[in-house]
Amino acid sequence: MQQRSLFSLVILLTVLVTAISAIDSSSIQVGGIYKMELYTGDLLEGIIESKTDTSLIIDCAGKPYTFNFSLISRYTMLSAPKPKMTKKTTKSSGPQVLTFLELLHRGQSVDTIIVQITSGTKFKGVVSAIDTETVQLNVTGSVIPISKDIITTITTHVAKKKKPKVTKSVPMGPFDSIYVNNSETGEYGQKLPPLLTIGTIISDSPESIKVRTLNNLVQEIERRNISQIRRHSADEYQRNIATYAKPLFCRGQMILIDLPPGQDTRPFFKVCIDKYEYPNKKDQMPQRNVSFKEAQTLCKQQGKRLCTVEEWQWACSGLENYPYPYGFNLQKETCNREGIKRPEPSGARYKCVGKFGVYDMVGNMFEWVVGKQGEPYLMGGPLSKCQTISPGLSGTAKPQVGLRCCASN
Secondary structure (H helix, E strand, C coil): CHHHHHHHHHHHHHHHHHHHHCCCHHHCCCCCEEEEEECCCCEEEEEEEEECCCEEEEEECCEEEEEEHHHEEEEEEEECCCCCCCHHHHHHCCCCEECHHHHHHHHHHCCCEEEEECCCCEEEEEEEEECCCEEEEEECCEEEEEEHHHEEEEEECCCCCCCCCCCCCCCCCCCEEEEECCCCECCCCCECCCEEEEEEEEEECCCEEEEEECCCCEEEEEHHHEEEEECCCCCCHHHHHHHHCCCCCCCCCEEEEEECCCCCCCCCEEEEEECCCCCCCCCCCCCCCCCHHHHHHHHHHCCCEECEHHHHHHHHHCCCCCCECCECCCCCCCCCCCCCCCCCCCCCCCCCECCCCCECCCEEEEEEEECCCCCEEEEEECCCCCCCCEECCCCCCCCCEECCEEECC
């Protein structure tokens, strides 16, 4: 009898915990702008297009995502939905008032707007580009940057004649994901999760990156504000084919990274990479305090080279784009998260390995990699993810920095 009562109590507690942790989907309003954090670790921000009893569709700057409510860990309404307008009210209704946040999400989908600033001056034009701080307005051919801080009102301009509908082509993926540090804080002063920008990276420098968003707007984001970059786009595809499509044999203690697996005619990447951090020997301490030029020389002496940013990231995250070599979720004890203070021998943690068999890509040491223009970057490191890219600045040696070599045709 006592065992049965205990079992009933366990069942009751399970039901109560499930009920407490469940998201109240009824309060999510279609048409509202929301910031949603998923249990997968992703952060989405956009307009709720539609929802059912079990799932919803959120439009993130032109890119729709569909998922069940069970994936939502928490959410915040950023802007309430606008009232729906019928055919009768459309004819007699005046211009709509927009917040800066609504304009940021709608971008070029808004035809003509009127922006009034604190001095009383009004500008009428179309959005040329927009980021979280500034909107660039094309006023009769002249592009005028306007800071968010001096804007008092933003209203839509109602034209007398209806413009013919223009069918916009839907951009095709894959796209890059950039997570930007959130300057706002929560109700109790806690730091909020980063904001997500989705698009294609069109330029990349140690100071900033430029992204063409799904609304065809160009945003420039300073690197100091970026917490994470996930690269999915495959630019210069024909060049990649010419570089990576040839057969490749990897020497001892190197691993073949072949993506997509076994496809020689249209690969993303095909490269050999060291199984362990330099000197690429199991149970030996990785070499530290190496400059960028010294790292290039050490690889060249072995008939190899430093890995590119893209090669290193694909070797770490694979086709699934894992944030960690071992999967989507952080496992704090799997890799050495105290590598800056206490580095460990290569392969000391046998679970800190990716699907290809490469060890210690996250944790232990930072590693030198090469950008598209030959500039130095750092990847890996104790608290990084597979997609984390840090500027190498002058390429000077640091105690926590080592290297790993690659080889290709």
